[in-house]
Amino acid sequence: MLQVSRKFEYGLHAVTYLATKGLGRVVTVKEMADEMGFSQEFLSKAMQSLKRAGIAASVQGVKGGYTLGKSTDNITVADIALAIEGKPHLVRCGVKADRCEIFSSCHHRGYMNTLQHKIQVLLAATTVHSLLKEIVG
Amino acid sequence: MLQVSRKFEYGLHAVTYLATKGLGRVVTVKEMADEMGFSQEFLSKAMQSLKRAGIAASVQGVKGGYTLGKSTDNITVADIALAIEGKPHLVRCGVKADRCEIFSSCHHRGYMNTLQHKIQVLLAATTVHSLLKEIVG
DNA sequence: GTTAAACAGGACTATTTTAACCCTATTATC
């Protein structure tokens, strides 16, 4: 269906939320989940992925939470997608060749791969900084 | 995971197969399934979708089968995707607003929709005619 | 006109992926 996952959308919302709060402010998952209206546990997983990718930074313990790990013009939508969904694979064979039973006789793999690359370029073209301007404007 | 469905790939292969056989030649689902190595029943569903969209034309009865319904430069990859997967919805709310619990407070919907449009433009930029040239070249 | 080979399509089942939840650490403030 070529649809982004909920986890990705949660992550994207979280990043823009953190961005509007500024780099200094430490925000808890609870606050974000309450504010934006989705599951705390699930958002928590998304934040952990973002943290591992360096997009978010975490502070543990009481008074802990998350902040952005980079400046907003240094995070692209592609980065967020990569952090949360892992390497993109528009076609099954990208995960592993034997995921497709007709791998050896397939002629349109090259096209699909360039298509995937073009989609990646689209995602990489939007930084969180530019996204925020779109949102406000 | 932003991955195309198997049904779409089956359909795309079928269309290029029909295209190489020329508009005159009527090809059965059995032949295509055997030739390309996938489930006859499942490919049959894809062909039915392609037929309903006018991309393929069918001949019923003994000696029946499928041919292309249009010229190869009149079919784009986007057309095939539309025929097989229906209207694309990069985000849940595209299907129906109430599919997303935070619809009313969502700020990045506009961006996601333009993103989807750009992906559609990518798909629409490739005709079966140009795809065949890529494959051969 | 009977048979057989093909498309048409509804309904069902199985598999896989995604989403959500639970529970136990660990960390650090108070």
Next chain:
DNA sequence: GATAATAGGGTTAAAATAGTCCTGTTTAAC
């Protein structure tokens, strides 16, 4: 030491995808 937070493994639930089955309908060939 109590508490409020992140970290993360493991399990379950729900949804989407893939695949099958079965019953019609059409039509060429005999």
